[in-house]
Amino acid sequence: MQHFYVWKFKNWKRWMLILIAAMFSAVFLWVQGETTFSVFSSKESPAALSKGSDKDPNIALTFNISWGNTQVEPILDQLKKQDVKATFFVNGEWAERHPELVDKIKKNGHEIGMLGYRYESYLKQDIEDVRKDLLKAKEVFRKLGYDTRLLRTPSGHFNKEVLKMAESMGFKVIHWNVNPQDWKNPGTQTIIDYVMKNTTKGDILLLHASDSVKQTPKALETILPGLKNKGFKFVPMSELISRAEAQEKKLE
Known part of the structure; x- marks a missing residue:
């Protein structure tokens, strides 16, 4: 029984680390989306241009x-x-x-x-x-x-x-x-x-x-x-x- 609980604790820590990493990634992507201005806009979502196309130099x-x-x-x-x-x-x-x-x-x-x-x-x-x-x-x-x-x-x-x-x-x-x-x-x-x-x-x-x-x-x-x-x-x-x-x- 002791071995089972030790394994369960380690497994729990592993999943917590995965969860934290996933949450961090989600927050990072959200911040990126909020701080990058779109080239284009609409009446509902006006935007400023902060970068052009990255397809050419x-x-x-x-x-x-x-x-x-x-x-x-x-x-x-x-x-x-x-x-x-x-x-x-x-x-x-x-x-x-x-x-x-x-x-x-x-x-x-x-x-x-x-x-x-x-x-x-x-x-x-x-x-x-x-x-x-x-x-x-x-x-x-x-x-x-x-x-x-x-x-x-x-x-x-x-x-x-x-x-x-x-x-x-x-x-x-x-x-x-x-x-x-x-x-x-x-x-x-x-x-x-x-x-x-x-x-x-x-x-x-x-x-x-x-x-x-x-x-x-x-x-x-x-x-x-x-x-x-x-x-x-x-x-x-x-x-x-x-x-x-x-x-x-x-x-x-």
Whole structure:
């Protein structure tokens, strides 16, 4: 009898470990599902794009600009040297102050996206104020000659209500999934290492071109040719979206 109870106890421990492992896996998969934004959305389930298709080597390099004017041109120079096309998300206030830089970004073949009008978290505003901010930004860009439909919310803050509002106004909300936090100036090599290690097919990279960044232009000297050598192809956000949509249709 003693031998029987010892065996039963060991068997119980084994099944408990299996159960715990299964529960852990289920929780992990649930978290993954909750934190990965879909490329596509519906009225019932608005979504932001944080990654394109992983079926081909396209990646999108994006820059946020909310203040200052000293880092834009050095970054444009690096992009030009490597023949890389990127997408710049700028807020309406900055665009009003620096229309010549907005034009220069566009003339260099890059894509323009919006960061709203004021660079203030949409989660700290009433939804009606968010709508007004988007309308004001849209008008600013219209006057400058741009009809952009790409929107990145300030600080990347949004919820379903914000997404639904943005989509009802015709915007595609763009997030990211590779962020070396270059605005913290952690070190040129740290920025390089993070991007080179974490970039995969279909990724959306977030960098900055505001005056807060001091190491980004130098980091790009290594990042741009380095990612090309790994087989990645830089494309504007609109192309990444269209490729992802094409892949989705093939899977249907």
